[in-house]
Amino acid sequence: MRISQLSAASGVPIPTIKYYLREGLLPSGEQTSATRAEYGEAHVRRLRLIRALLEVGRLPIASIRKVLAAVDDEDLSMHHVLGTAHYAIAPEVAPHPDDEDWRRARAEADRLISELGWRIEPWAPTRDELAQAVQTLDRLGMPATGEALRPYARAAASLVEQEMGTIPMDGPRETAVEALVIGTVVHGRVLDVLRRLAHESASARIFEARQAGKDCQAEKDRPTP
Amino acid sequence: MRISQLSAASGVPIPTIKYYLREGLLPSGEQTSATRAEYGEAHVRRLRLIRALLEVGRLPIASIRKVLAAVDDEDLSMHHVLGTAHYAIAPEVAPHPDDEDWRRARAEADRLISELGWRIEPWAPTRDELAQAVQTLDRLGMPATGEALRPYARAAASLVEQEMGTIPMDGPRETAVEALVIGTVVHGRVLDVLRRLAHESASARIFEARQAGKDCQAEKDRPTP
DNA sequence: CCTATTAGCTACCTGTACTATCTAATTATG
């Protein structure tokens, strides 16, 4: 398969494929001469994974590179690939270690994690992400106690439990690892989208009585298609 | 309160505050002379909300402007403010209306929503987001049937139900509306982070037996603090 | 042999979220 066919098969423009090659997201094809390289099904697959992480997972290119490097490293156990993915996904959160509010939020996050009995590395950046959310809720006057977060944690744990059951652990490593990464990234988005849909629906149910007469005005505000 | 005090109180640098004023995210202070304006507690509050939407919610400035405009529009019902927030949050998803795969994914998304009995506007961009995720999973060979998505939907619905109960519906409009927006954005992130934590924990539990001997090597890969 | 395609390279472009600087008008301070 030549680059033009790879482009056609994947829907990704040639210059973009070249960009991904430069950035080390996509392995080079097998060089058959100075101006020819041969690409295969693995490249199509890889491109699909890249686009999934980029468009659905909203990961920056640099993070995708790290994730894919871990996926390709045969020496890493599945758990460590997943760990790398989690590290790469977690956005930098600029902790202010000498800020009192920050320390309290971080302590609250750590407390919740240990109460739940979750096995999370002490240096996991995800802890900081949780602390950031907790701190933000505190500052906004909606304090996030462990009490308030526990339902979210339980729901998350139960969904993840189910999801883990569907990973083909005993198939080829690559399949399992990709399924894990997709689980982390794409299913995260699925849950987020469904939550927003549920939110809109709940809001419609709850408020429909209160606003009865206002629908006509609202219709005018509808964005024109 | 002058701009320098506003900056100190909120932790946002003066040039950034000026930028938010220019961009219409923050209302101007009360002009007391050609070179003085007076800011109040509302400005501090607004800045905190902006930073929450930006840093935790990862919303682009343009979306934040739309959300805040809706929050400030006293003529909009709470449901419509929330709708605006949902519209603003949903990233553009570039649907290809003549792509067969896309149409199938979109149909699957619509089917799931109607099966669940959710009240979602037909033109809601969130439908496209769900369709995008479904299409991506299809392409990656992990087809997302309604069956597979239902547990996520149920969990989302139940969490949202609880969350709605905590909104102070009968307090001042601004408080309720802000709580709704924060619920949409910040609690979404909380759930996402908790899901990734649960994922890491589950992975640790499941794989610890399989990798026993590899921990030493793994420790060396730990990012240096 | 001639046209099209390709790898590898460098340069360029667009959008986002700031940052910096400048000006003129105040306001506070010694």
Add this chain to the structure above:
DNA sequence: CATAATTAGATAGTACAGGTAGCTAATAGG
């Protein structure tokens, strides 16, 4: 009263992300 500091408002510049475009030399296929 003079002088230093602060401010609003405006313009311009920066850094990064994610591509996109064009160039050159080599080669493949007809």
